[in-house]
Every structure is written in C-alpha cells, then in structure tokens.
Amino acid sequence: MHLVLIPARMASTRLPGKPLADIAGQPMIVHVMRRAQAANVGPVVIATDSEEIAACVEKAGGRAVMTRPDHTSGSDRIFEALQAADPQGRADIVVNVQGDLPTLTPSDVADAITPLADPAVDIGTLAAEITHADERSNPNVVKVVGTAVATRRLRALYFTRATAPWGEGTLYHHIGLYAYRRAALARFVALPPSPLEVREQLEQLRALEAGMRIDVTIVGSVPLGVDTPEDLGRARALLAR
Numbered sequence: 001m002h003l004v005l006i007p008a009r010m011a012s013t014r015l016p017g018k019p020l021a022d023i024a025g026q027p028m029i030v031h032v033m034r035r036a037q038a039a040n041v042g043p044v045v046i047a048t049d050s051e052e053i054a055a056c057v058e059k060a061g062g063r064a065v066m067t068r069p070d071h072t073s074g075s076d077r078i079f080e081a082l083q084a085a086d087p088q089g090r091a092d093i094v095v096n097v098q099g100d101l102p103t104l105t106p107s108d109v110a111d112a113i114t115p116l117a118d119p120a121v122d123i124g125t126l127a128a129e130i131t132h133a134d135e136r137s138n139p140n141v142v143k144v145v146g147t148a149v150a151t152r153r154l155r156a157l158y159f160t161r162a163t164a165p166w167g168e169g170t171l172y173h174h175i176g177l178y179a180y181r182r183a184a185l186a187r188f189v190a191l192p193p194s195p196l197e198v199r200e201q202l203e204q205l206r207a208l209e210a211g212m213r214i215d216v217t218i219v220g221s222v223p224l225g226v227d228t229p230e231d232l233g234r235a236r237a238l239l240a241r
Contacts, residue, residue, distance in 0.1 A: 002042030002113065002179075003091035005081050006032055007067075007074040008099035010050045014228050019053050019099055021232055024239040028226060029053060030060045031102035031239065037062075039109035041095065047081030073203055074098065075178075079189045082182070094185050096178045100226040102235050104177075108219055112179040115153060115215035122184035122212040125204070126175040127154070128222045135173060137163050142174040142202060144216055156214040159202050173222050178204075184212060 008019040008029050015021070019029040026034075029046060036044045046057045046064040049071075054064035065084040071077040078096050093116055095109060108126055115124035127144045135141045139161040146154030158164070159174055180188070187210075194209040196202075207214055226235050 001086075001091045002093045002095060003082070003086055004036045004039070004042055004044040004095045004097055004109065005078040005085070006036060006044065006046050006097045006099045007077040007081075008046055008048045008050070008053050009069075009077075010053065012227075015226065015232065018226060018232070019048075019050075020056060021226070023102055023232070023236050026060075027056050028102050028232075028235070029057060029099055030062070032097065032099050032104060033057065033060065033062050035102075035104045035106050036095075036097050036109055038106035040106075041110050041113060042091070042093075043085075045081060045085045046099070047077050047085075049077075075185070075203065076189055079185055082185070089182070092182050094180045094182055096180065098176055098225065101177070101223045102226060103238055104223045105219070105221070108175070108177060108223065111217040111219055112177050114217050116179055116181060118215065120213055121215045122181055123188075123204075123207055123214045124179040125156070125214060125216050126177050126219050127172040127216045128175065128219050130171040130173050136171055142176075144172045144174040146172070146216055149215065152218040154216040154218065156204075156208065156216050158208065159200070159204050161200055161202070172216070172218065174216075175219070175222055176225075188212070 020027045049069040057064040067080045112124045115121045145158040146156045194206040197205040
C-alpha cells in the first residue's frame with residue numbers, strides 16, 4: 001500500500017498561517033490535499049501540530065493526524081504521523097508532499113513513486129529542466145546533479161544550491177516531493193544531520209552521504225511553492241482562472 005502524508009504547520013516564518021491562507025475560496029492545505037487525492041496512489045493524510053489545521057482538513061472531508069510541535073523537519077513529522085496513520089505497517093511506500101504546493105500536478109505524485117519499481121532505489125523524487133537563465137545561479141533553486149539511468153530518470157549524485165554541473169548543458173530544478181520505502185524513511189530519520197546537509201541546508205544530502213540511493217523522475221514543470229505573500233498572490237491568480 002502507498003500512503004501520502006502532507007506535513008502542515010502554522011509557524012511559517014515568512015508567511016504565518018499559510019496552510020489556511022485562502023486561495024480561490026479554499027484553504028491552501030485543502031487545495032494540496034485535493035491534488036494529492038486526485039493522484040489516486042493511496043490514502044492521503046495531513047500531518048499537523050495545529051488543531052485549527054486538523055479541523056479545517058476534517059471539515060473538507062479529509063483525514064488529519066496530530067504530531068508534536070517540536071519537529072525540526074517535515075520528514076520527522078511524517079515519520080511520527082506514519083506510526084499514527086498506519087500502526088499496522090501496511091504502507092510500504094510513503095510519499096511526502098509539501099503542504100505549500102497548491103498548483104501541484106496530480107501525476108507528479110505518481111511520478112515520484114515510479115523509481116521505486118527498481119529495488120535498488122531507496123527514495124524517489126522529482127526535477128524539471130531549468131528554462132529561465134536567472135534560475136541557474138539562484139541559490140533558492142536547488143539543482144540536482146545526476147546521471148541518466150532511463151528515459152526521464154536520473155540517479156542523483158548530488159543536490160546543491162550552486163550552479164551545477166559546470167559547463168554547457170541542461171540543469172535540473174529539484175522539486176521537494178519524496179517517495180520513500182518505509183524502511184528507508186525509518187533509516188533516514190534515525191541518522192544525524194550530515195556535514196554536507198548542514199553546509200548546503202539540504203536535508204536530502206543526509207541520505208546520499210549515508211549511501212542511500214535517490215532516483216529522480218524528470219517532469220514537465222515545477223509547481224509553485226508558496227513561501228511569501230508574493231507567492232500567495234501568484235497562486236491566487238493562477239487558481240482563479
């Protein structure tokens with residue numbers, strides 16, 4: 001069984017309360033939930049430390065589980081939520097969908113799972129080709145450096161905020177949506193932060209430094225991540241159409 005978990009918390013530094021921000025008449029977290037449900041890969045559960053978010057999700061017909069407020073990362077939050085949502089251990093693949101992606105394409109959720117058909121792969125994720133020149137040098141655009149292993153699929157060698165790899169050629173914008181084997185998620189959250197993770201401020205480097213394999217499906221576009229009031233305005237404009 002596949003289980004989709006969406007971490008959502010109220011305490012965003014740049015946009016407090018953003019999971020409940022109204023977009024085209026619905027809270028943002030509900031938009032993300034609906035898109036994850038439309039992927040039809042398995043049950044969708046919101047992992048939150050907020051009673052207000054949980055009530056909002058349940059009012060919209062969804063399921064929420066409460067988690068501790070002191071988690072330092074979304075992966076820690078979903079691991080706790082996994083124990084509550086699936087204590088019998090039926091889910092062998094766990095998908096972590098960020099709660100601030102209201103324009104997520106539902107097929108992207110399934111595309112993140114695809115690499116796990118290969119038993120050598122621990123974690124699946126997504127990337128899209130960078131088409132705007134300014135994104136190549138933008139440290140807020142995380143790049144994945146990988147080697148092609150199949151059509152539309154890379155084996156990740158590194159993730160970085162720098163412009164990489166050097167030279168002429170395609171660069172890929174990493175999309176922070178992950179599909180974990182259950183055992184890989186348990187191993188990942190038990191590891192301490194790694195040196196490159198701390199330096200780059202990229203949690204996925206912890207897995208690579210521990211020898212875990214991450215494969216990447218190349219998709220057509222990057223969903224809008226809502227981190228600022230400006231991003232929220234863009235999302236409202238896009239979803240009002």
